[in-house]
Amino acid sequence: MAPPDAPKGVQEAEDVHERAEDVRDAAAVDIRKNGDIRRNRAEPLERRLHPVTPLRRAWAPVAVIAGWAVHDPDQAQRQLTRVTTTTLLIAVAVSVLAAALYGFLSWWFTHFAVTDTELRIRTGLVFRRTAHIRLDRLQAVDVTQPLLARVAGVTKLKLDVVGTDKKDELAYLGQEEARVLRAELLARAAGFAPETAHEVGEAPVRQLLHVPAGVLAVSLVLTGATWGTLAAALVVPPMLWFATHSIWTVLATALPLLGAAGASSVGRFVGEYDWTVGESPDGLRIDHGLLDRTHETVPPGRVQTVRIVEPLLWRRRGWVRVELDVAGSSNSVLVPVAPREVAESVIARVLPGVTVPASLARPPRRAGWCVPFWWRSYGLAVTDTVFASRHGLLRRSLALVPHAKVQSVRLEQGPWMRVKGLAHVHVHTGANKTVTAGLRDAAEAAELLYGQADRSRTGRREARPDRWMA
Numbered sequence: 001m002a003p004p005d006a007p008k009g010v011q012e013a014e015d016v017h018e019r020a021e022d023v024r025d026a027a028a029v030d031i032r033k034n035g036d037i038r039r040n041r042a043e044p045l046e047r048r049l050h051p052v053t054p055l056r057r058a059w060a061p062v063a064v065i066a067g068w069a070v071h072d073p074d075q076a077q078r079q080l081t082r083v084t085t086t087t088l089l090i091a092v093a094v095s096v097l098a099a100a101l102y103g104f105l106s107w108w109f110t111h112f113a114v115t116d117t118e119l120r121i122r123t124g125l126v127f128r129r130t131a132h133i134r135l136d137r138l139q140a141v142d143v144t145q146p147l148l149a150r151v152a153g154v155t156k157l158k159l160d161v162v163g164t165d166k167k168d169e170l171a172y173l174g175q176e177e178a179r180v181l182r183a184e185l186l187a188r189a190a191g192f193a194p195e196t197a198h199e200v201g202e203a204p205v206r207q208l209l210h211v212p213a214g215v216l217a218v219s220l221v222l223t224g225a226t227w228g229t230l231a232a233a234l235v236v237p238p239m240l241w242f243a244t245h246s247i248w249t250v251l252a253t254a255l256p257l258l259g260a261a262g263a264s265s266v267g268r269f270v271g272e273y274d275w276t277v278g279e280s281p282d283g284l285r286i287d288h289g290l291l292d293r294t295h296e297t298v299p300p301g302r303v304q305t306v307r308i309v310e311p312l313l314w315r316r317r318g319w320v321r322v323e324l325d326v327a328g329s330s331n332s333v334l335v336p337v338a339p340r341e342v343a344e345s346v347i348a349r350v351l352p353g354v355t356v357p358a359s360l361a362r363p364p365r366r367a368g369w370c371v372p373f374w375w376r377s378y379g380l381a382v383t384d385t386v387f388a389s390r391h392g393l394l395r396r397s398l399a400l401v402p403h404a405k406v407q408s409v410r411l412e413q414g415p416w417m418r419v420k421g422l423a424h425v426h427v428h429t430g431a432n433k434t435v436t437a438g439l440r441d442a443a444e445a446a447e448l449l450y451g452q453a454d455r456s457r458t459g460r461r462e463a464r465p466d467r468w469m470a
Helices: 008-042 053-057 059-071 073-082 085-108 147-152 175-189 194-200 213-221 224-244 247-272 312-317 340-350 365-369 415-420 442-462
Strands: 111-114 118-123 129-134 138-145 154-161 168-174 206-210 276-280 283-288 293-298 303-311 319-326 333-339 379-382 386-391 395-402 406-412 422-429 434-441
Touching: 053 085, 053 168, 111 175, 129 154, 138 147, 138 175, 147 154, 154 175, 168 175, 206 340, 213 247, 213 333, 224 247, 247 333, 283 333, 283 340, 303 312, 303 340, 312 319, 319 340, 333 340, 365 415, 379 442, 386 434, 406 442, 415 422, 422 442, 434 442
Parallel strands: none
Antiparallel strands: 111 118, 118 129, 138 154, 138 293, 154 168, 206 276, 276 283, 283 293, 303 319, 303 395, 319 333, 379 386, 386 395, 406 422, 422 434
């Protein structure tokens, strides 16, 4: 500050300088305040999982002890015989407390938050892990309810993200919270603004298909794999008994065979019970399960291949099974069993504009020199929208690949096939799967190779963008 007897010009300059300092200080305060506000707005609200979650995580220490006991049962039995009842009770109490503490701490250090661009999941008790799931790469949010979770009224969310094989999950959430969060994530993935995404709500569903329990049970009875595995379980163990007279060898063979027979019949019935397919703006929704309920979503535009499977004993009834190859997703079944015309109507919703070819061209008769009995089961049809290839004699399978989903085409011709003028044409899709048009005439295969490359480029150019809620 200037002295009182300073010249007038100097005094005015000092006043201007002080006012400028005040303005800069006020601006700095405003900047700090606005920055704090922006940071507070950008910092998402972190949430914890349902309080039931520690019970799920508490099983980890118990599983370690059980695994040790199963791995070395003799050592475990010797150790148990050496301890007294009091020591055993104390050890059990300590194990239970340790398991409860581990479950609680795992739950306490797990948070998730939804930002404008991503879902953030922080986990880890000792080693911290933060998963950043970009919402624009989110392709499906599946809802799973194991039996005990249904009893407790909680739900698990599984997240399918483009470019990853492993699903991240949020386990467990309350049923209402999971429903609201799923709707918000799908709305964000569809491009809705963050401030309006929570108001979009769950998209409406129109039912396309429901598989009755009786039809599902009959279809499993008429599946040859079930009877084949069961027959092997009844025939092979007695033969091993007469050959080795070892009960352990018999059990080691019989139990896996019986388990496989049960998984292919009872296990499939339990998993595919009450199968329902519905259509919504965010894709086809699939609900199924007797004990564990699962709510899956087939993302729009992500289906690479559709396969129509016809087991031998189903053909008289006109039943088929529809399977899928979805890029970056584990969804593999669309329809467990249904009449062919119903299944084709569902396929039309998965692959818009694609129709199943009515007839397919067989290979030339000389293909019988390469595959004596099965060559008649091969077939091929190429339409304006789809590449269709069939194979299989007892279990016939027709694969449909839209031209826009073809990533590469390859021609294969072995020595004997060159002699007979035949070749295989392999079509590779974005789901790391291959569809083969087998035993084609060599000239036809060469024309198909170059023609399919052109059709794929045209299909990708004209395909609609893969977009949620379009």
